Amino acid sequence: MTVTTLWYFIGALVVGGAERTLIDLANEVDHDEYDVTIWTIFSTNPLESELSPEVTVRSLTDAGRLENGVIAGVETPLAYVLAPIRFWLAVRREDPDIIQSFLFYGNVISRIAGLLCSATVITGVRSVPDSDPLARRLIDRVTMSLSDGIVSNSTAGREFVIDRGADRDDVSVVYNGRDIETYRTAEPAAVREELDLPAEATVVGTVGRLLERKGHYDLLDAWPEIGTEIPNAHLVFVGDGPERSGLERRAEELGCTETVHFLGTRQDVPALLNAMDLFAFPSHFEGLPGAVIEAMAAGLPIVATPVDGNSDLIEGYRSGLFVDVESPQQIAWATIRLDQNPDLAESLGSTAAERAAREFTIASMVDGFESVYRRVHEPAAEESVYS
Known part of the structure; x- marks a missing residue:
């Protein structure tokens, strides 16, 4: 069996809904089929201890400052410039098979990363805000087409990204799961x-x-x-x-x-x-x-x-x-x-x-994500072989 290199990208492994989902997904995805690495912007990752030994964590900066369970700031704003550059260099050098992100900042970085390698890029939408800054809306619209697939955890999220310009056929709904x-x-x-x-x-x-x-x-x-x-x-x-x-x-x-x-x-x-x-x-x-x-x-x-x-x-x-x-x-x-x-x-x-x-079990959630990987990545891989 060919092993697929699967990179997840997120800000930090702190206590939060997206982070909890990522921990469960990374632990339970089929490790015979997927070689899993979680990339974090910050090295302050309190949930890292819950990961399976089969999951690798690689951090891009040490600049994150943890307060009240969340990253409250950075030692230097330069971290927000250096982290994406370091990730893009790694992508260019190592050329993973799949890059998946979950939140806005990670989505934008991952979409740009897809231009530098042959990876299938899967981005996410985790909530539907009641208001959104104009700059964020514009960035999302401009980069949306760089995603090969988009995963929402709700039906409302699916309609939200479709309204933002995503192709309906590219958007999947995978509900969160718990033990x-x-x-x-x-x-x-x-x-x-x-x-x-x-x-x-x-x-x-x-x-x-x-x-x-x-x-x-x-x-x-x-x-x-x-x-x-x-x-x-x-x-x-x-x-x-x-x-x-x-x-x-x-x-x-x-x-x-x-x-x-x-x-x-x-x-x-x-x-x-x-x-x-x-x-x-x-x-x-x-x-x-x-x-x-x-x-x-x-x-x-x-x-x-x-x-x-x-x-x-x-x-x-x-x-x-x-x-x-x-x-x-x-x-x-x-x-x-x-x-x-x-x-x-x-x-x-x-x-x-x-x-x-x-x-809403972990098993059903993992099955949903693996179905997305097969549907989005495998046709793209076959196309690259025959092109």
């Missing part, structure tokens, strides 16, 4: 003991990077009303990010610091989910959020906004409740309703768990 059994069977974390909560407390939780677009401020603004109707309710934020200090200040302003808890980045997310009673995810825009798949796998009733990828995952009143974007009043209403209607909450959680196990 469903891990989330389904995890023993609940002792979060009540850890936070000194009463045994009867209702734990509402959310998992994800602390970014404004995730709707965490809306959830906090809903909390005083929720606390009035559910006196024993506690809100748990799992994850870190640039908005942590701002969210902590908002909790103080609202007078609810005693019932709002920030746990930061955790390695026991499956156990934490199984200790929650309800999951909230009021994002302003999304791709296909792995955090929601994880909550589904754990059988939690979910309150979410019906944006893009969320709508691919959840069916309203069947596997979750939808609320409008930036609507604390509706978040409060849905949360209170689920607490007061345990039969509804249990039904939504069970249906969500069944769908996660059926459609």
